[in-house]
Amino acid sequence: MALKYSRQREAIKEFMMTRKDHPTADVVYMNVRKEFPNISLGTVYRNLTLLSDMGELLRLRVGDGVDHFDATITPHYHFICKECGAVTDLELDTMHSIDEAAGESFHGRIDGHVTYFYGTCEHCLKESSS
Amino acid sequence: MALKYSRQREAIKEFMMTRKDHPTADVVYMNVRKEFPNISLGTVYRNLTLLSDMGELLRLRVGDGVDHFDATITPHYHFICKECGAVTDLELDTMHSIDEAAGESFHGRIDGHVTYFYGTCEHCLKESSS
DNA sequence: TTCCTTGCAAATCGTTTGCATAATG
DNA sequence: CATTATGCAAACGATTTGCAAGGAA
Numbered sequence: 001m002a003l004k005y006s007r008q009r010e011a012i013k014e015f016m017m018t019r020k021d022h023p024t025a026d027v028v029y030m031n032v033r034k035e036f037p038n039i040s041l042g043t044v045y046r047n048l049t050l051l052s053d054m055g056e057l058l059r060l061r062v063g064d065g066v067d068h069f070d071a072t073i074t075p076h077y078h079f080i081c082k083e084c085g086a087v088t089d090l091e092l093d094t095m096h097s098i099d100e101a102a103g104e105s106f107h108g109r110i111d112g113h114v115t116y117f118y119g120t121c122e123h124c125l126k127e128s129s130s
Numbered sequence: 131m132a133l134k135y136s137r138q139r140e141a142i143k144e145f146m147m148t149r150k151d152h153p154t155a156d157v158v159y160m161n162v163r164k165e166f167p168n169i170s171l172g173t174v175y176r177n178l179t180l181l182s183d184m185g186e187l188l189r190l191r192v193g194d195g196v197d198h199f200d201a202t203i204t205p206h207y208h209f210i211c212k213e214c215g216a217v218t219d220l221e222l223d224t225m226h227s228i229d230e231a232a233g234e235s236f237h238g239r240i241d242g243h244v245t246y247f248y249g250t251c252e253h254c255l256k257e258s259s260s
Numbered sequence: 261t262t263c264c265t266t267g268c269a270a271a272t273c274g275t276t277t278g279c280a281t282a283a284t285g
Numbered sequence: 286c287a288t289t290a291t292g293c294a295a296a297c298g299a300t301t302t303g304c305a306a307g308g309a310a
Contacts, residue, residue: 113246
């Protein structure tokens with residue numbers, strides 16, 4: 001069960017740190033492959049899953065059928081553009097109050113929530129107006 | 131493109147109306163099969179997708195890797211039990227205010243949000259205390 | 261008769277896993 | 286040396302799709 005160092009995992013971590021656009025496993029694979037041409041998709045998945053389980057990454061299920069990964073683990077919200085699918089961070093404090101609001105008419109324990117905001121991103125707004 | 135009547139689709143719709151627990155395609159399949167033993171999973175998926183696209187059903191991606199379907203199309207929130215995976219409705223008015231809050235520091239258009247509340251349902255709370 | 265819908269099976273997609281080998285501690 | 290990690294390919298589960306046959310308008 002003890003964790004052992006691996007260059008591949010380190011490269012994956014480092015790549016994730018450089019990106020704030022929440023890449024998918026495939027994107028990570030494509031990029032880490034530049035440094036490790038033989039790395040396999042399986043290894044990428046294994047490490048992304050491992051890091052997520054350890055809490056070093058967030059696995060985001062934004063509803064597009066593909067998992068996205070996020071190296072920013074401090075609580076924050078996400079926005080997904082309906083046009084281009086881009087996933088971006090939002091500056092918005094955690095809304096603990098909505099858990100309470102939801103709990104008022106509910107007979108169980110609410111620990112938290114996951115919220116995704118949808119709409120059109122700045123870039124796509126410009127596209128459509130041109 | 132014109133829609134034609136089909137008994138299978140009707141049976142799927144009717145089954146969905148009777149359930150407020152957000153069944154998966156497989157559950158729909160198992161049940162509709164009682165009336166139509168020859169119906170195929172493909173047909174179930176085709177109709178659930180069709181109905182969702184027409185807005186007669188909601189397709190919920192609650193994060194467990196399986197799509198859930200909901201015949202209640204008026205806006206409402208959902209709760210997912212971490213223990214048993216049950217998906218239940220919450221009585222909570224649409225929080226338009228959080229879209230505004232999210233939009234304050236964001237340069238794009240926010241149309242809405244999807245929120246899932248997580249925790250332990252009433253039933254599982256009792257289980258664990260016994 | 262037109263063309264939408266079905267059942268079936270094969271295909272697809274994202275993700276996970278088994279296994280022999282390589283790397284780490 | 287003991288054990289974890291890798292690459293590869295096969296397996297997986299959920300969902301979609303191509304196609305020939307059936308049913309609705």
